[in-house]
Amino acid sequence: MKLYKTKDRLLLGGTILFGGLSSLLVAFASILMQQVIDVAVAGDVKGFYRVLAVMLVYLAALGGISLLEAIMGKILIRNVTRHLRDRIFKGVMKQKPVRFSSRNTADYLSALVNDVKLVEENYLLPLLLCFQMIVLFLATLGILFYLSPLVTVILLGFLVLLFAVPALMGRKLQERQDAYSEQLSVFTAAAKDFLNGYEVIRGYSAFRCIFGRYLKVNKETAEKKFASDRLMAVNESFSDILSSLITIVIVFVAAWQMMRGTVTMGTLLALIQLSGTFVIPVVMILQNFPKIQGIRPVMEHLGEWMEYEEEEAGETIDRPENSGIPGQKRGICCSDLTFAYTEKQPVLEHENMLFEAGKKYAVTGRSGCGKSTLIKLLTGYSGDFEGQIYIDGISVKEMTQQEINRRIAVIHQNVFLFDTDIKDNICLGEDYTEEEIQAALKESGIWDYLSGLENGIYTKVGEDGHLLSGGQRQRIAVARALIRKTPVLILDEGTSAIDRETAFEIEKNLLEKKNLTVITITHHMDERLAGQYDAVVRLGAA
Template sequence: MKKYIFKYKGIFFLSVFIRCVEGAADVSIAFLIEYILDFGTNKDMPGFIKNLKYIVLYLICYFLIIYLRKITQAVFVKKNIQSLRNDIYTNVIDKDMPDFISKNSASYISTLTNDINILEQDYFINLLDLIGELATLAIGTFAIFKVNVQIAAGVFIVGAITLIIPIIFSKTVSSLRKKYSDSLSNLTINMKDTFSGFEIIKGFNIEDSIKEEFSNYNFKTEDSKFKFTKFSAGVETLSQGTGFSIFFVAILLGTYFFIQGKITFGLLFAAIQLMNSVVPPISRFSERINKLKSTKLIADNIESICTKKELASNGISKDDFNDKIEISNLSFSYNSDKKTLRDINLTIEKGKKYAIVGKSGCGKSTFLRILFRYYDNFSGNILMDGTDIRNINIDDIYKIMSIIHQNVFIFDSTVKDNITLYKDYSDDEINTTIKLCGLYNFVNSKPKKLLENVGENGVLLSGGEKQRIAIARAIIKKTPILILDEATSSLDSETAHSIENSLLDIDELTCIVVTHNLSESILKQYDSIIAMKDGQIEEQGNFYDLLDKKGYFYSLYNVFK
């Protein structure tokens, strides 16, 4: 977190300076009171009237300093929290797929909300408060020594006990704070999953189970918060107790010296007032230190999120696909128990169309994910125009390939934004795309046309309309390679055939399509059909050659018929 403090060091040091000035002003109040009381004890009315305007001016300046302290703190916190949240969000977006899915997405939301709020209060604001109070303590200490050395010595002998408290309890406080942060994250994950699966919850009548599960997470969250609060309250009470002891030591010693005539009544009152500049900083010192230390594990979690993998941004630049993709001895497993892909050997030539078929779970979608660089921890080689795809800049891979998934995410925005994904395309490009994807009639039936809002995750769209938008996104990019993973499964037969035929007619486009639709009218148009079984390529050839073999594809086709 230190880098954020010094990222805006100008406003940081200005805020610290204002707090030091405020500390000096706090301490000077004691001498202002002494000054006023001395007028009273001496019954000096002319002097009192004469100096009244200076007292009023002092109070005006004092309140102005307080205002400036609050404003500079607000600017400092705003800049740091905004920068920190931007950095976290940017690093999450920049993660590669395996790194991203290693955590539930709601845990990132929790970090961007709950953890950020904790850091705002217990790190950034607390740090400024600590610095301000230490400045006040230093000035107050100097002042109390000027008033009476014996009183000052008594105060700091008792005050030394307070400084030991954060050392004793810091680890426990930090651990309890981390448990509370983790439980908040789990609660956020539960709520996100619940609201995302609302239709399933209602459709399968599992409201009671979901409520019970939420109640358990809610209890654990509040229980961990209570344990943290309870322990912190004990530490704070201990600190405040020693603080009050300091206060009473000052009163007792001050009264003793007043009785002996060594100090005036005004100076006695000043000494007692100075305790407001000494006692609170000492009594709150352990609380503030423990709060700072309690954020360490949260800061470590943010640091782990913001740790980038080198391969995500580095690599060989590649602008186009010119010849072929050569896949040799490709194997992959999600874990060490079982290989999902085994010894895949395949050549994908530019401009040709490939259909991948097979039973569910045979590795079709995994193969596409490997091709699209979701995972790099495979064995074997995938060479694009002679270059290992693991050595190609990941951003360039996504410029060369587009993938359309069966499960479509729709942004809560307009039809146009969901197709263009906020990039600039001409009206002609958009209109050509929506006609090709069967969206033209849908768009023109809406009052706002392309500017029609589709709702959260496309709640105002049908499944087929969502699928058409997903296809339109990929087509409008005009990438040389288009990958479809059951992309037309939610469409009616006529629309699916129309879109697929349109894609197959684009000469320069290389298509790799995973499909369960084994109709002759479509499959006969593909240059090659790849039949997969148990993570391997069982057969490969054109439609009629595979039928003549009467092998694995033949059996799949007969089941489909």
């Protein structure tokens, strides 16, 4: 999975560079300590002031470089996590409808929130820290060898033990990190489901039952995380014990060398100082390297979401007005259409129908006969069907989604509104003139309600439009469709969720629009409107 953009690679290189310089300066502090102690013991006043001047320059350089490294690191993390979420969201939204609906939306939420957070905490931060610690370790090792080869050899002997345990734990930790990521998706899905069911839980006094289920999934999530953290704790504890042992060994060996006169007092203190800067980077590397290994399944999982990023070109093909099958009437033609969700249970079988341009059609049939499925196929939901669907003489399978959307608008039974204002829910980010917006408002009937709203068209609708009535939401959906001036409008049980008179008014206004092809999916047609339809198509008729 490509994690860094070109600019981010430069930031990564800069962060590593300044982090390395900062680590070199940290290691160099032991040399300054040695010099200070030795000139103090020797009573060298001039040498003391010289070392003091060097110390001041050293502190200024360390502070400046550390600040640059910290700022660049924060910018890098901001950019990478932002771009990662952008690519995941784009990849998810670019999936084919069948693929998208095969997963719970909580899985996508978990990927955008939880998994990206795991990448930040268990990959980006540990990676930057490991690079910095490697430089610190190498610099410390060089200074140690310069001051005392014996101490250096002893320290290297401990490295074998320090690296043994994490190497054994790496695979197990990877498995537990992957299991925790999967459980986070389960938890997010369950929590989302419970919160969405608030009205049902409240109305049927089902809190005890639902809370019991919540406690169960929450406990399982906590246990999965604890299993991963427990393994990390074992690794960290082992590293801490060895680091303490190393410090003690260095102190005694260096003190023994000073008693023999082979090192000075300043060198003794420098070696004690270096024991920490030698152990700390090793411990930090060993604690963070398993995190980097363990995050691989999560990153592979995120990579799967991004595979669909370029599945569609995203551009509308400019076709000549006379393109398509010669002699084919403008409109929608279904020829020998067959579709099945499962192989042995076809929903549509050898259906033939024609929806001529500008005419009005009602599609009826028993529940499960394929009415909503027909709409999905007409609008490009799936190309996995037998037979043909032509729109203006062009096969649906040859059209981009943008071409289909330019020709067909759908008003669904369950209207979804974004948590913004009325205008934004109608325009959906597209630019329309004030005249076009007003025309859509008046034709849909929402114009009559605006005067009663505090902010008119800029009134906030709330989450999924809960601040508006059902009729108002439905009229916004109509305005959303009409403003795009598509030649075909499909009403997929689009008025069944509102009162009969409001539904009658909305449907009547649509049927009166000339040059608009209207296809109404309905279980129960209003008898007052029956005469306004040019034809009734019955699916599943014997």
